[in-house]
Amino acid sequence: MIDVALVVGGATLVAGVAGSLAAARLPTLRLQLAALGLVSVVLPLAAVTLSGVLMFRSDHDLTILAVAAASALAAVGGALLLGRRILARLEALREASARVAAGDLGARAPETPPAELAEVGRGFNEMAGAVERLFDARRQLVAGASHDLRTPLAALQAMVEAMQDGVAPPERYLGAVAEQVQVLAGRVDDLFELARIDAGALSLELREADLGAVVATCVRGAQAQADARRVALSAHVEPGAPPVRFDPREMERVLQNLLANALRHTPADGTVAVRLGPAEDGVWVSVEDTGEGIPEEALGQVFERFWRGDPARVRDPRSGDGAGLGLAIARGLVEAHGGRIWAENRPGGGARVTFTLPAAG
Ligand SMILES: Nc1ncnc2c1ncn2[C@@H]1O[C@H](COP(=O)(O)OP(=O)(O)O)[C@@H](O)[C@H]1O
Numbered sequence: 271m272i273d274v275a276l277v278v279g280g281a282t283l284v285a286g287v288a289g290s291l292a293a294a295r296l297p298t299l300r301l302q303l304a305a306l307g308l309v310s311v312v313l314p315l316a317a318v319t320l321s322g323v324l325m326f327r328s329d330h331d332l333t334i335l336a337v338a339a340a341s342a343l344a345a346v347g348g349a350l351l352l353g354r355r356i357l358a359r360l361e362a363l364r365e366a367s368a369r370v371a372a373g374d375l376g377a378r379a380p381e382t383p384p385a386e387l388a389e390v391g392r393g394f395n396e397m398a399g400a401v402e403r404l405f406d407a408r409r410q411l412v413a414g415a416s417h418d419l420r421t422p423l424a425a426l427q428a429m430v431e432a433m434q435d436g437v438a439p440p441e442r443y444l445g446a447v448a449e450q451v452q453v454l455a456g457r458v459d460d461l462f463e464l465a466r467i468d469a470g471a472l473s474l475e476l477r478e479a480d481l482g483a484v485v486a487t488c489v490r491g492a493q494a495q496a497d498a499r500r501v502a503l504s505a506h507v508e509p510g511a512p513p514v515r516f517d518p519r520e521m522e523r524v525l526q527n528l529l530a531n532a533l534r535h536t537p538a539d540g541t542v543a544v545r546l547g548p549a550e551d552g553v554w555v556s557v558e559d560t561g562e563g564i565p566e567e568a569l570g571q572v573f574e575r576f577w578r579g580d581p582a583r584v585r586d587p588r589s590g591d592g593a594g595l596g597l598a599i600a601r602g603l604v605e606a607h608g609g610r611i612w613a614e615n616r617p618g619g620g621a622r623v624t625f626t627l628p629a630a631g
């Protein structure tokens with residue numbers, strides 16, 4: 271009797287494993303679930319029936335068979351129903367991905383239970399959101415870039431034409447032409463930098479260097495511009511700042527952008543100060559001025575690319591007037607260093623832009 275039981279048990283096990291393996295090879299999820307339901311019900315019942323026949327010569331074979339058939343049917347029905355629901359969800363996901371692939375970047379997948387599928391939906395939606403943001407940024411970049419390159423190009427074109435027509439002697443326009451070429455070069459450079467930041471292609475050459483020295487260099491570099499505007503420019507380095515790792519060239523760029531803004535917005539006889547000190551877990555650097563400050567509602571926007579306080583203002587290239595990319599680049603570079611940057615207004619008037627860099631190690 272024990273032998274029979276062992277044989278039946280062993281055979282059930284083998285049949286079960288074989289059945290499951292076969293079910294897993296079926297081409298669709300629906301079939302797999304149905305087959306699994308079938309195996310899980312038919313197999314134990316078959317085993318019980320077989321044992322009954324072999325061991326007890328039971329009269330209830332027919333009853334048992336009927337129960338087996340009904341259970342199997344119920345299991346298959348349940349599996350098919352479940353399969354349908356899962357498939358419908360997968361279909362919705364497939365549809366969303368097809369729409370995104372076809373260019374409808376706003377398409378999203380459902381995030382409703384069951385939990386695993388909700389998780390997949392969320393993951394997909396996050397990815398679609400990132401792609402959408404990237405495309406938006408690119409569209410904005412292209413639109414802004416063409417606009418900002420067109421302005422100096424139009425000026426150049428007008429001046430060159432005037433010279434060609436002999437309307438004005440070349441000497442008169444040469445300085446202005448050089449200026450516009452410089453503006454154009456600066457714009458292209460900014461756009462290139464921003465594209466590098468966007469693409470994640472910034473390869474920072476991180477070194478443990480003296481940030482105070484970089485501050486001093488930038489302040490020296492801006493001194494002539496400050497003198498021309500009769501603005502007092504100074505640097506203050508507080509002791510106790512931990513060593514930081516940074517790319518000196520890129521940090522110079524951040525500081526130059528902040529200094530250019532501060533100087534441009536500070537009236538004659540004002541002051542611009544660069545300060546450096548120890549932060550909670552790193553270093554902070556701030557550039558503050560005594561200019562008109564930044565409107566409270568714009569404090570969060572100034573770091574957006576192409577955002578300018580007064581877009582209608584006629585731009586004077588000599589004043590360092592940019593295309594609204596200076597702070598966007600500064601933020602991209604600071605964040606690539608693992609730091610943070612923000613703008614605020616000083617209680618006494620004027621703006622202060624501060625960034626932090628994490629301590630080395
Ligand atoms: N120190 C500052 N004082 C007042 N406004 C500022 C200052 N720095 C930046 N802003 C505002 O933020 C805007 C964006 O700055 P930025 O990205 O450097 O672009 P841009 O200098 O080309 O205008 C500026 O147009 C200006 O309105």
Ligand SMILES: [Mg+2]
Binds near residue numbers: 527531594
């Ligand atoms: Mg600027």
